[in-house]
Amino acid sequence: MAAKHSRHIALTEPLIAYVQAQVAKGDYTSISEDVRAALRMLIERNEANASSGAVKAASVKVIHDRA
Numbered sequence: 244m245a246a247k248h249s250r251h252i253a254l255t256e257p258l259i260a261y262v263q264a265q266v267a268k269g270d271y272t273s274i275s276e277d278v279r280a281a282l283r284m285l286i287e288r289n290e291a292n293a294s295s296g297a298v299k300a301a302s303v304k305v306i307h308d309r310a
Contacts, residue, residue, distance in 0.1 A: 252278070262274045262277045262278065265277050
């Protein structure tokens, strides 16, 4: 699924190399897909921490697109 809105982000050289390697070995079809997966994992971790009482933050509803 194509993104409805394009955003530009700045990554350090080590992060660029990492996501490019993930795409090159076929784990993801694009850098955007890799970054979306990483953000979903971060959200899940933060929600797990919040539910365990480690972090007190407002809940966020996230739509998981798998594009």
